[in-house]
Amino acid sequence: MKFLTATAVAALAAATAFADPVAYEFDRGHTEISASWNHLGYSTQSIQFTDYEGTLLLDFDNPENSTVDVTFNLIDGFWVGGNHERFVGHLNSADLFNTVEFPTAQFVATGFETEDGVTGTMTGELTLLGQTHEVVLDVTLNQRAPHPFDATVMVAGFDATGVIERSQWGLGYASPNVSEEVTISISTELRAPNPDAE
Numbered sequence: 001m002k003f004l005t006a007t008a009v010a011a012l013a014a015a016t017a018f019a020d021p022v023a024y025e026f027d028r029g030h031t032e033i034s035a036s037w038n039h040l041g042y043s044t045q046s047i048q049f050t051d052y053e054g055t056l057l058l059d060f061d062n063p064e065n066s067t068v069d070v071t072f073n074l075i076d077g078f079w080v081g082g083n084h085e086r087f088v089g090h091l092n093s094a095d096l097f098n099t100v101e102f103p104t105a106q107f108v109a110t111g112f113e114t115e116d117g118v119t120g121t122m123t124g125e126l127t128l129l130g131q132t133h134e135v136v137l138d139v140t141l142n143q144r145a146p147h148p149f150d151a152t153v154m155v156a157g158f159d160a161t162g163v164i165e166r167s168q169w170g171l172g173y174a175s176p177n178v179s180e181e182v183t184i185s186i187s188t189e190l191r192a193p194n195p196d197a198e
Helices: 003-020 084-092
Strands: 021-026 031-037 043-049 050-058 065-075 104-114 117-129 131-147 150-165 181-195
Touching: 104 131, 131 181
Parallel strands: none
Antiparallel strands: 021 050, 021 181, 031 043, 031 181, 050 065, 065 104, 104 117, 117 131, 131 150, 150 181
């Protein structure tokens, strides 16, 4: 009986360990994080956030056990099209991100909801310009599988979108002529060691 009990406890412990969230890393060559807005009613403009670090502990069986915590370095962390230096300089100015005083932004997930394990929502807190407000992103898991060219790597690909009102964070410059609503778009591939690789 003691042997059976010990075996059951060991099996339960092993199952629990196996079910722990797995640490993933951004594949930066296949990740795009952007914000877009309407410019004076004429066009849609966007920037990409390029300098970021994150803790990504993902549990696909129990998403509520996952941890997503990403910090963005805003200074030199933007990519835009033409007139790059002038526009990035304006983004860093006190009109907008005021990066001298607030050089980083942070997103911390606070909740995950899904009914099918493929589509759902991720709720989180975005801290920007010293203010923290809730953001809700619609998330789709595009695929999770071993990398086709390297079976030792497990890849999870996601798309996520959400809309924020920028003035909540003090980013009210040129509103409402430049749209108050900003669309956040994320398309990413995340990588982790494949535990089933031989």
